[in-house]
Amino acid sequence: xxxxxxxxxxxxxxxxxxxVERADDTSRIVDAYIHRISEDPFxxxxxxCRSLFATLGMGVDATSRVTIETVLDRLVFDPESPxxxxxxxxxxxxxxxxxxxxxxSEMWVCLNATRNELNAQRVESFRVGPASYxxxxxxxxxxxxxxxxxxxxxxxxxxxxxxxxSLERIDMTARLLQGRLLAAEHSPDWLxxxxxxxxMESYLRSSVRRSDPEAIAAFLLLxxxxxxxxxxxxxxxxxxLDQLTKASTHLxxxxxxxxxxxxxxxxxxxxxxxxxxxxxxxxxxxxxTTSATANDQITSSYFRQVVATTWMSEVGx
Amino acid sequence: xxxxxGVARPVYREIVDVxxxxxxxxxxTRFDQLGRTFAERGVTFAFGGEERPFPLDLIPRIxxxxxxxxxxxxxxxxxxxxxxxxDDVYGLGECLDDGLIPRHVVTSSPHFRRASTxxxxxxxxxxxxSGVDIIRDEDGNLRVLEDNVRIPxxxxxxxxNRRAMTQSFGSLFTNYRVHPVDEYPARLLRALRLSxxxxxxxxxxxVLTPGVHNAAxxxxxxxxxxxxxxxxxxxxxxxxxxxxxMRTTQGERPVHVVYxxxxxxxxxxxxxxxxxxxxxxxxxxxxxxxxVTIANAIGNGVADDKLIYTxxxxxxxxxLNEEPLLANVESYRLDEVAALHxxxxxxxxxxxxxxxxxxxxxxxxxxxxxEETLVDLRATLxxxxxxxxxxxxxxxxxxxxxxxxxxxxxxxxxxxxxINDGKEVWVLxxxxxxxxxxxxxxxxxxxxGGGSKDTWVLADVVPAHPTSPTDAEPSAALDVAPLxxxxxxxxxxxxxxxxxxx
Numbered sequence: 001x002x003x004x005x006x007x008x009x010x011x012x013x014x015x016x017x018x019x020v021e022r023a024d025d026t027s028r029i030v031d032a033y034i035h036r037i038s039e040d041p042f043x044x045x046x047x048x049c050r051s052l053f054a055t056l057g058m059g060v061d062a063t064s065r066v067t068i069e070t071v072l073d074r075l076v077f078d079p080e081s082p083x084x085x086x087x088x089x090x091x092x093x094x095x096x097x098x099x100x101x102x103x104x105s106e107m108w109v110c111l112n113a114t115r116n117e118l119n120a121q122r123v124e125s126f127r128v129g130p131a132s133y134x135x136x137x138x139x140x141x142x143x144x145x146x147x148x149x150x151x152x153x154x155x156x157x158x159x160x161x162x163x164x165x166s167l168e169r170i171d172m173t174a175r176l177l178q179g180r181l182l183a184a185e186h187s188p189d190w191l192x193x194x195x196x197x198x199x200m201e202s203y204l205r206s207s208v209r210r211s212d213p214e215a216i217a218a219f220l221l222l223x224x225x226x227x228x229x230x231x232x233x234x235x236x237x238x239x240x241l242d243q244l245t246k247a248s249t250h251l252x253x254x255x256x257x258x259x260x261x262x263x264x265x266x267x268x269x270x271x272x273x274x275x276x277x278x279x280x281x282x283x284x285x286x287x288x289t290t291s292a293t294a295n296d297q298i299t300s301s302y303f304r305q306v307v308a309t310t311w312m313s314e315v316g317x
Numbered sequence: 318x319x320x321x322x323g324v325a326r327p328v329y330r331e332i333v334d335v336x337x338x339x340x341x342x343x344x345x346t347r348f349d350q351l352g353r354t355f356a357e358r359g360v361t362f363a364f365g366g367e368e369r370p371f372p373l374d375l376i377p378r379i380x381x382x383x384x385x386x387x388x389x390x391x392x393x394x395x396x397x398x399x400x401x402x403x404d405d406v407y408g409l410g411e412c413l414d415d416g417l418i419p420r421h422v423v424t425s426s427p428h429f430r431r432a433s434t435x436x437x438x439x440x441x442x443x444x445x446x447s448g449v450d451i452i453r454d455e456d457g458n459l460r461v462l463e464d465n466v467r468i469p470x471x472x473x474x475x476x477x478n479r480r481a482m483t484q485s486f487g488s489l490f491t492n493y494r495v496h497p498v499d500e501y502p503a504r505l506l507r508a509l510r511l512s513x514x515x516x517x518x519x520x521x522x523x524v525l526t527p528g529v530h531n532a533a534x535x536x537x538x539x540x541x542x543x544x545x546x547x548x549x550x551x552x553x554x555x556x557x558x559x560x561x562x563m564r565t566t567q568g569e570r571p572v573h574v575v576y577x578x579x580x581x582x583x584x585x586x587x588x589x590x591x592x593x594x595x596x597x598x599x600x601x602x603x604x605x606x607x608x609v610t611i612a613n614a615i616g617n618g619v620a621d622d623k624l625i626y627t628x629x630x631x632x633x634x635x636x637l638n639e640e641p642l643l644a645n646v647e648s649y650r651l652d653e654v655a656a657l658h659x660x661x662x663x664x665x666x667x668x669x670x671x672x673x674x675x676x677x678x679x680x681x682x683x684x685x686x687x688e689e690t691l692v693d694l695r696a697t698l699x700x701x702x703x704x705x706x707x708x709x710x711x712x713x714x715x716x717x718x719x720x721x722x723x724x725x726x727x728x729x730x731x732x733x734x735x736i737n738d739g740k741e742v743w744v745l746x747x748x749x750x751x752x753x754x755x756x757x758x759x760x761x762x763x764x765x766g767g768g769s770k771d772t773w774v775l776a777d778v779v780p781a782h783p784t785s786p787t788d789a790e791p792s793a794a795l796d797v798a799p800l801x802x803x804x805x806x807x808x809x810x811x812x813x814x815x816x817x818x819x
Contacts, residue, residue: 004567006553098529101542109357116356156566244566302566 428618
């Protein structure tokens with residue numbers, strides 16, 4: 001653990017973690033929106049779909065109608081775009097393919113088998129509806145997460161994977177809530193959001209006895225114990241960076257990324273849960289910039305340290 | 318496998334018996350299982366830009382102990398002679414001065430590298446890894462088809478084929494005593510560590526790959542994993558003051574031995590192709606400065622140039638003072654006028670190969686070529702006779718192969734792998750048997766639609782009660798006490814009876 005891994009591999013592993021999480025979270029969000037549209041036949045699908053694209057930070061043609069088909073084409077089945085579910089899974093596969101020698105065979109086989117099955121699952125979903133495809137992706141992500149935790153040493157490799165997963169989760173949890181700000185009346189209601197985050201049962205079992213928006217937002221953002229809450233993801237990312245810094249023999253690495261993450265974590269920790277909705281826009285913005293800034297800082301301090309070739313005169317023959 | 322049509326060689330009898338007892342549908346099921354295992358594990362090669370599983374046939378190729386000892390000795394001899402030849406060519410050049418090989422034949426070889434002259438690896442062999450291709454001719458004799466001493470590939474299939482076969486067809490192993498092949502990575506690592514520059518006590522070894530798009534990427538990954546060393550790309554390495562370092566998350570770490578799977582011409586943009594993005598600028602100078610060992614050495618291609626191949630029996634006599642144990646296939650040097658005319662006269666009888674080719678590309682098999690191909694070939698040969706050799710067309714031996722639910726005769730060759738640690742040459746008992754799947758085809762390369770077979774080298778002593786050597790898993794060596802003495806009762810949570818109110 002004290003020798004450092006190849007910087008290129010660390011970056012690929014970090015992104016493998018991010019992409020699998022992105023495929024998982026995107027399928028959860030899309031599922032919630034599709035649910036919303038089919039539940040409310042009198043609502044305006046066009047506006048709802050547009051808010052979904054905006055939530056995920058993707059532009060969409062302003063002139064033509066946006067339908068569920070557009071969502072399926074561009075956010076679910078597009079193999080080229082790493083923002084789409086299929087594309088994110090394929091990107092995770094491509095990354096994993098280049099780090100096969102440091103992840104476990106089981107993790108690799110999981111992603112390889114997932115890739116091999118994507119097309120059959122897509123065809124199947126035309127018959128039984130997109131939910132089957134989204135469920136397939138969530139199950140494979142869960143399998144990958146389980147294998148990640150159980151089949152490799154929790155050394156540097158693992159910390160980079162978990163770090164990637166956590167940063168993506170911070171970003172995606174913020175995006176999940178974003179819809180409520182953009183077009184509240186067309187976005188999934190609060191309970192659907194809870195379900196999308198896989199948080200419904202945990203929420204009901206938690207000490208909170210209310211189901212008002214304020215309490216739900218507080219659960220998804222501030223809960224200390226739920227693994228998809230923004231606070232929890234920040235805490236995990238912070239712990240990863242702490243471990244990676246400890247592993248480092250280079251004491252001169254100023255861990256800027258950790259400062260970024262930890263500052264935001266502390267802000268959430270002391271936030272007044274009752275004033276949450278009022279400050280929601282600001283908090284989501286903070287989470288978004290935290291995730292982006294930390295990503296850049298991690299990249300420059302761990303993955304892309306600049307070393308220049310230096311020349312010596314040629315050795316004579 | 319057949320000594321005469323329909324008559325199996327004696328070593329195959331048990332296999333034929335075992336398979337004879339199985340129903341076709343059972344064989345089919347296991348065959349499909351092999352294919353699935355490979356697809357899931359990603360045992361693939363790139364075929365025209367597409368990743369395909371390398372088809373594994375379920376009938377192994379079996380080599381008897383007596384035949385193997387001859388083959389193995391012949392390969393050792395050949396590698397030693399080629400090693401001495403390379404040392405000489407990039408050193409004093411005595412064999413050239415003595416007129417054994419015309420100097421222009423060596424210097425005109427496309428893989429002769431002046432950059433390698435003067436790099437004298439004191440502790441390191443130049444040919445750490447070799448793969449000498451062997452065929453069996455019409456008379457049953459083993460012959461060398463070609464030497465591969467640059468970056469021979471295929472060992473990953475040897476290892477994966479064996480793993481898949483023991484899983485799907487374990488029963489086949491029970492009647493044979495087969496040499497294991499899993500020793501290879503440890504042997505390779507040992508040889509690479511021994512080849513480290515002088516004074517390095519605990520050398521860092523890396524495998525250098527051109528990257529994920531290389532046809533043999535799977536193999537590079539497997540070797541790095543099984544040796545427990547880093548798999549690096551050119552961009553991971555940086556040369557600082559003639560020392561090679563790899564970039565890690567915690568700064569640079571020195572590298573001492575580079576097992577490179579990148580061709581010479583892409584290896585160092587300073588010395589070879591300046592447009593190479595998979596190489597490492599300054600690597601050759603670092604090797605000259607003796608801070609790093611490159612294995613296999615640069616410029617080895619001159620030794621597996623197919624025109625030089627025709628001189629190898631002479632090289633064995635010259636350098637080792639021995640008679641060659643393995644014969645070449647009869648070959649014609651087309652840079653000699655008489656031979657060129659003889660071959661041009663009867664192009665349809667010969668196999669013509671480019672001297673620097675690999676992967677079966679550019680080979681014309683006279684008896685199977687159409688008129689147009691032969692006309693083109695004639696023009697090519699007249700324009701560049703140094704670039705080609707001609708060989709007698711050998712009807713490769715055949716082994717029954719599972720094609721379309723039947724056992725059909727298909728042509729095979731064999732690539733055993735040898736590792737030279739500088740003191741001795743070790744030949745892995747096994748190798749890659751490649752099989753040409755289309756009927757009558759003689760080119761077995763995977764890039765030309767070939768498949769492979771697990772290759773069994775039999776141990777010479779057959780025990781009274783044969784056991785499968787694959788039973789000897791490392792864990793079996795652990796000292797395990799009988800279960801009932803060691804384990805306490807298992808623990809259980811509250812079951813329905815404990816909370817029951819009945």
